[in-house]
Amino acid sequence: AQSVTQPDIxxxxxxxxxxxxxxxxxxxxxxYLFWYVQxxxxxxxxxxxxxxxxxxxxxxxxxxxxxxxxxxxFNLRKPSVHWSDAAEYFCAVGHGSSNTGKLIFGQGxxxxxxx
Amino acid sequence: ETGVTQTPRHLVMxxxxxxxxxxxxxxxxxxxxxxxxxxxKPLELMFVYSLEERVENNSVPSRFSPECPNSSHLFLHLHTxxxxxxxxxxxxxRSFTGELFxxxxxxxxxx
Numbered sequence: 001a002q003s004v005t006q007p008d009i010x011x012x013x014x015x016x017x018x019x020x021x022x023x024x025x026x027x028x029x030x031x032y033l034f035w036y037v038q039x040x041x042x043x044x045x046x047x048x049x050x051x052x053x054x055x056x057x058x059x060x061x062x063x064x065x066x067x068x069x070x071x072x073x074f075n076l077r078k079p080s081v082h083w084s085d086a087a088e089y090f091c092a093v094g095h096g097s098s099n100t101g102k103l104i105f106g107q108g109x110x111x112x113x114x115x
Numbered sequence: 116e117t118g119v120t121q122t123p124r125h126l127v128m129x130x131x132x133x134x135x136x137x138x139x140x141x142x143x144x145x146x147x148x149x150x151x152x153x154x155x156k157p158l159e160l161m162f163v164y165s166l167e168e169r170v171e172n173n174s175v176p177s178r179f180s181p182e183c184p185n186s187s188h189l190f191l192h193l194h195t196x197x198x199x200x201x202x203x204x205x206x207x208x209r210s211f212t213g214e215l216f217x218x219x220x221x222x223x224x225x226x
Contacts, residue, residue: 032213043117043205043217051213090158094213102171103215105158 002027004093006106013081014114021076021109023091033074034092034103035065044090050074061085086113118142121206121218128196129226136191136221138206144216146209147189149181152220153202164189196225 005024013019025031032051036044048059055067065076074091088110094103119140128134140147149161163171164183178200180192189206201224207215 034214036217041219041222043119043121043219044207044215045117046214046216049214102160102163107157 002093002104004091004104004106006089006091006109008109009107010110010112012112012114015083016080019076019078019081019085019111021089021091021111023074023076023106024072025074025091025093026072027093031093033065033067034094035059035063035074035076036090036092036105037061038088038090038108040087047076047089081111081113083113083115086111117216117218119206119208119216119218121204121221123221124219125222125224127224127226128193130196130198132196133192133194135193136204136206136223138189138191138218140187140189140206140208140216142208142210142216144208144210145186147183147186148207148209148215149189149191150205150207151202152205158205161191193223196223198225201225 003026007022034049035047037047038044047063048057048065050057050067058064063078065074067074088108090108091106092103122137146165148163151159151161160173161175162181167183178195182190203220203222205220206218209215
């Protein structure tokens, strides 16, 4: 069965510290992988995506993610966290060329940033 | 601004009311989605429309009725809802390369 697991429900980091949010997936075909961010009261905003090619992808707001097929992982990283990064982060997997383009989302990780 | 607009942003309704949520996209996409987001639960896909045809109906109760009159508009008609239907309802449109663009959501409270 297709699934996405984000093992950490809550993470707290200090401003300026590095960040890594974990994402593991189970998917039968070559996956399309996404990270989204949601601020309170807002919709989801795409941070970055991986379709093929270079396994290290760069996104907006200084985020990057690395696709590791052998580990079925797509972890999100940022070298130095800013207070404005406090939000909920969702990993998603899908197959972009399918008719429905259905994305399966993880449960999300809430990031808190300490001053 | 993602190019996907949802109205209303907030809605409070009784269990016997009929209301509708509206979604409009200005991105030229051909596929639109309704997701339900409840506290402590993953996003739940409700409906998918591709070229105005419903291609996914994820076992959603009939008290939720979608409508897609054209590729730019998507509605979710609500009738005799239950308190457990209170949630954030997110609309999204899908680009040709597979990513979803979300609206800001409609926060629904059922009394």
